[in-house]
Amino acid sequence: MDALYQCLSHTLDPNPNTRKAAELELRKLEAHPGMLPSALQLVSRNDVDLSVRQATTIYIKNRIRRAWDAKSAALAELKQSPIPEADYSPVREALLPTLVSCPPQLRVHINASLGAVVRHDFPERWPKLVDEVKELLGAGDGSDVTRVYAGLAALLEIFRAFKWRDEKNIMAPLCESSLPIVLNIVRSILGSSNSSSAEAGSLIYLACKIYKTSISTNLTAYHQADENIVPWGQTLLQIVQKEVDPSQLPSDDEEREKASWWKAKKWAYFSLNKLFTKFGNPSQLPSNMKKYKAFAEKFVASFAPEILKVYLAQVEGKVNGKVWISDRAIYLILTFMSECVRAKSTWLLLKPHLGTLVEYFAFPLICHTEADDELWELDPTDFVRTQLDPMDDYGSPRAAAANLFQVLVQKRMKGAFMPILEFLTNVLNNYPASKTPAQKEGALNLIKLLDDAMLSHPSTAPSLEGLLTQHVVPDLRSNHRFLRFRAADVVAALGGKMSWKDSKSLESAFQGIMATLEDPEIPVRVQGANAISSLIDHSEVQEAMAPNAGRLMQELLKLSDEVELDVLTEAKSRVVDAFSEELLPFSTKLCEQLAQSYFRLMRSNIEAAKKAEDMGSVAREMDPSVLEDRGEEDKMFAALSCLSTMYQVLSSAEHRPDILAQLEKIVLPVVQFTLQENLVEMFDDCFDLTDVLTFYQKRISDDMWGNFRLMYQTFKTSGIDYLAEMLATFDNVITYGSQAFESNAELRHIIFDIFQTAMTSEQLGTSDHIAALKLADVFLLVLKSHMQEAVPAVINLALPHLADGQVTPLRKWATLVILDALCFNTVPALQALEAAQATQAFFASVLTIIGKFTRVNEKKVIAASFLSILGLDPAQTPATVQQGQPALLVGLLQNLVSLPKAVQKAKEEQEAFENLEDESGDNISGSFQIDDSKDADDDVIDEDNEYLELLAREGDRMRARAEAQAAGQDFEEEVDYGSDDEDDDDEGEMVYYSPMNQVPVFEGLRTLLANNPRVQQIASSLPSEDQQLLQNVSQFKDEELPLPPNADIPVA
Known part of the structure; x- marks a missing residue:
């Protein structure tokens, strides 16, 4: 035990050599029976240093995940010893007691270890697990908090193990036997005098998560029965409405968001939403979900209105300042309302509240906030990312509000578009008299969100030029930086798609955007670059920009180095496409700058990866900052952008062999560096570069022959999966270097x-x-x-x-x-x-x-x-x-x-x-369609339903294949291999x-x-x-x- 303690403590040593030696020693000890049970005993001992106990739980988790299944691919890949057979039973016996006795901060790793064991051993090798969990849960009154917490955490792992695949038909009996106990625990806590405590919130959080996990893919008979769905629905709504004693919650909003009670409320909201969106909306059920039609019809008629009523009351409380709601809960409320827009019955209930919902709840969420200002100051790059990348803002109230506006206009054009437009016009016309700059920014944001509808609708399309000229373009020079940012965003969204009748208006917009490229604020410059790539479709803009194309590209490159985001790739690509001739004299210098940026970005990534590797697996997992550095996604995307722009520069020099020869000397070292450092994420783009270099030059230089041999070495080692990507270059090398192949047996x-x-x-x-x-x-x-x-x-x-x-x-x-x-x-x-x-x-x-x-x-x-x-x-x-x-x-x-x-x-x-031409610039309506053929309040059936149906069929096919493979049978798919066309x-x-x-x-x-x-x-x-x-x-x-x-x- 002492040797194991010393070994695990050394995995945290600052000296990398000591850490590596400790991990190697752990590898040796793994083969000895009793090692894992002894490690679990260390976790339970209060006299052991907490950091060592934490390192031990991380080690146990990783060891069980990789090796509990003796046939695991990870075990073979990492060349680790299998877990001794004698350890399996003692580990199973120790996991639940360890979960009860370990400190709260270690539970997550023990939970993960338990989950890995459950997925492999339950029920065959651990048939009494559910009974052991029920024993921890006790009578269902939640009196012994520590044991109940451990029981709920263990039960959650059982549900997680079978939420996606239930070949053993575990879920139905598990729900029948355990969910009534969970429900009783929740009701007992809600009725207790201590219901606002953090401990109570933690237990309800786990209970809600168990219920949410139990309905991930299917509803069992237990879920659908009236005697169960009614009390569960009432309890979930009770959790949503629970007024938690403020003294039991942190005063700071960010900390309150993380509090156990608000995490519990989050999963209550989520479960209510899931019941409606996946199972309870009959008009939206795909074919493989029709078995829930009876449940859905009952749910949409009886339950969904009650949920909406409670949610609207929450919104009213939030608007009046009487209720605090977490950001995640706001997101889930708005997501539910977006789904209510699609079903006729819930839309009719929501429709009378539309004005209040838009003006006082959704609109403020898309306006500029103090938090935006703080982020802008702290990290302008991160601000840009959250604004321009929808996935980066996913799950936020702003994203949900934006989605609600778009769903309202797309699905209920007749009933929603004009009221929203009237509200928008009111904000624009009353700024700055009675509306704040933040509200003006929100209005501009709303224009951007509704761009397709405004480009398509007969009441807005003809007046868009006037709207931009009067309310948007002036803000490109506003004293408020966030208004300059958002005005450029609107120009980027609309400027290239709409027809400008007045050349002076277009010139004004163009000049305003050019001014943003010299703005002192990085986010404004980035948004200006986006707008350039939009306006460049207009011939008048191209003519005005052509003399300064070189300077424009320099600004874009400089900006790319400052923000290290992929967002500028489109702008650089459009500029190179539009001004290929003008940029030719600068192409060599341009590629040199791109190469320097690429080397800097990728060396930074290599150093970060080396740092993470040197720390060792246990220490690395205990240091979140290393995990963040290890991703380095922004630098990766920026490096890919460098390669993409190089490709376009090479393409623009297609008819200039003299320039191509110079560019080759700059580009090939980039490719060779990538191959030598084994940067596989970049292989595809690098092989595109060698393809165009060999194809356009129609010759193979000495440097390219060296690159060809390096590609061969790469193929034989780390790049064997990239033959398809290498193929075009190999084709060109053989074709244009045929004489060398004919005379050289080695080639x-x-x-x-x-x-x-x-x-x-x-x-x-x-x-x-x-x-x-x-x-x-x-x-x-x-x-x-x-x-x-x-x-x-x-x-x-x-x-x-x-x-x-x-x-x-x-x-x-x-x-x-x-x-x-x-x-x-x-x-x-x-x-x-x-x-x-x-x-x-x-x-x-x-x-x-x-x-x-x-x-x-x-x-x-x-x-x-x-x-x-x-x-x-x-x-x-x-x-x-x-x-x-x-x-x-x-x-x-x-x-x-x-x-x-x-x-x-x-x-x-x-x-x-x-002759193929890009017609997107002439299509001002985009993909948005106005359908006046049906009642404005009918159930919405559209391409979203078709997509869900496609997913349903694909899911059925994949399940059939998996079942056939599991049964050792051939799976025949209907595929047409014989088409002549x-x-x-x-x-x-x-x-x-x-x-x-x-x-x-x-x-x-x-x-x-x-x-x-x-x-x-x-x-x-x-x-x-x-x-x-x-x-x-x-x-x-x-x-x-x-x-x-x-x-x-x-x-x-």
Whole structure:
């Protein structure tokens, strides 16, 4: 025990070497029986230092999570010893007593340990667990707080273990046996004289969380029965309305929010909401929830109105200043009301309160507050993030209020839009006379929230320009920084989508936005940059901005370095797109700045990760600041933004080889740094950079050859999962570096080894095999006879994938690669097929699915390979092939007759691709639709219901698959593998160039017919309809596909 104590205490030592030595010693002790039970005893001892007890609970939690299941993947991955069999029973026996005796701050880790054991052992290996928990709960009066708390915490872990998957049918009997006891405990506490205490709140918090967890996915018969839903509903409403003695609560709002009673109220609100939104609203039930229709009809008629009545009373108390409500509770109240908007019965109850709800409750929540000012001062970057990233503000009252406004306008346009608009107009017209700057900011925020509706509605769309000119643009120069920020936000939302009739108004807006880029406040500059990316769609703005494009980009780069957020990516992208020519002289300096920013950001992330690793697992988990540093998400997104902007700069220099050569020297070190430091999150974007560099330059420099070898090394180590992302670069390197491959056996070995590794690695799947086959397609067609030695191995690796009964993309690519080999390495390819005894089966397969090859490249490969086979000297032609030559000739003709149609389709696709224009700038209504076809107060059935239905079907499918797999059965899905019109794995031919594009297959057919007696004999013996087909096809002319832009590729 002493040795274990010393070891665990050393995991907290400031010296990293001591910490690592302690963790290694723990690894050694893990194999000894009694280690885990002894650790649990340490936790229960009051004479042990609390920090050591905390470190011990963290260790126990991690050990049980990783190793309690002896077959756990984490156990194998971390190469840890399994838990000795003798320890399982003592640990189970010790967990509940430890939960009772340990200090409150350690319970969370013991709870997690218990949950991991429950998921694996209950009920088979721990059949008496529920009885043991009931014993802790006692008579249900909540008298022994410590034991009841432990019992509720343990019961919560049992419910959590089965809330998503209940294959063992645990939930129904568990609810029947335990929830009545939980309900009695809550009622007893609520009726006690000490009901406002923190201890009472903690118990009710756990009870509410248990109930909430029990209804996560399904309602059992217990939940739906009147004799249960009524008392539970009444009790939850009683908790919501409970007036907690203020003396029992912290005076500080933030601390009060965290108080146990308000955490209990939060889960009471949540449970009431869940009952309605998931199970109790009949018009919104998806197909797989129709079993709850009877419950829903009763709930929406009897229970939902009572909930809404209580919530409205809470709102009234809050508005009048008589009731304090936590932010989370406000969020849940507004979320419930948003759902009430959809159902006719609850909407009719809510509608009379709309004016009060909007003006006095929801609107103040979207206005600027003192807390916003404090955050702006403390951390401007964080302020920007909370304002611009909806997920960062998720769960806040402001987010819920914003959602309510949008739901009201989207779902109840007839009944809600005009009253909201009247209120908004009143605020705007009475500022600054009787409305405060914060209220003006709220009004601007509301305009932004309703932007789609205002752009679409006939009463607002024509007057938007006047609205912006009178009430928004002047605030771009306001003395209040938050008004400048919000005014720019409105311009960003509306300015690019609306039509400006008066050029002076547009110029005024543009000049105001340009002023925000030089604002002393970072958030204003960021919002101004967003507005630039919106206004840039207007030609007048582009003309005015063009002379200063370089300075504008410098400001954006400087700002990106200051805030380290991804939010500026769009602005930089739009500027580069709009002013590619103007920015070319600055492109080298621009990329240098981007590279420097990237290196700085990623080195910071690397250092943070190293710091976290050096601390050791236990100490790291005890230091929350390290967990925050370890994420470094802002820096990661900012680094990705650097790579994205580099990509656009390279694209803008597409026709300037001199500039591309300079840029390559800046960009490649970025890529190489990324690969060498194994920054896998950045691999995809870095390979995009090498793709455009090689494609646009049409040559492979010495530096790029070095990068190619580094990519190979990366693929063989940490990057094996990234072949699909590397593929475009590999394709370009082979195509434009073909002479080097032809003369260098090492390079040929590298490219073949990549293919072979991808086809044989156990950790790769179908999509990786397709990527590998695409790579083989390139090197076989480009390098031709220079890859002759690899042909047998390529064929042997492709053949197993022909056995698929369906015409899957994998089967098609495997077939195509073997045909590639037959095009230019015909004899060795046939010899390989013969050696594998696969010749007859292969050609039978090809002729069976030949109609599935619809692309020009595929058809030309088939034609060239068949022509090569038919043109062979009989001495070189295997007997099985000679016997099938008539069928091959007919297959060749059937393939060629559809080639002109494929060529025409490819041309049309390419033309459509090149003429494709972004129409978003001309669409002022966005996706918002005004539907006047139905009663304004009917149940709302719209795309949200369609989405829920889609999720329901997908959930049913996944459950069926899981059940089939658990039963050891095959799961058959209805998937169309045989469509001639689309193939999800392929890109369109307008962005794909093949060396086969210029191969004259029709001329090849005529030459073969003119010069080969054997083929002439076969042709003369064909049936009359095939001879007619031959005569028609032999008249076709070879029509090359037009080359994609800059694809003037020499056929090697």
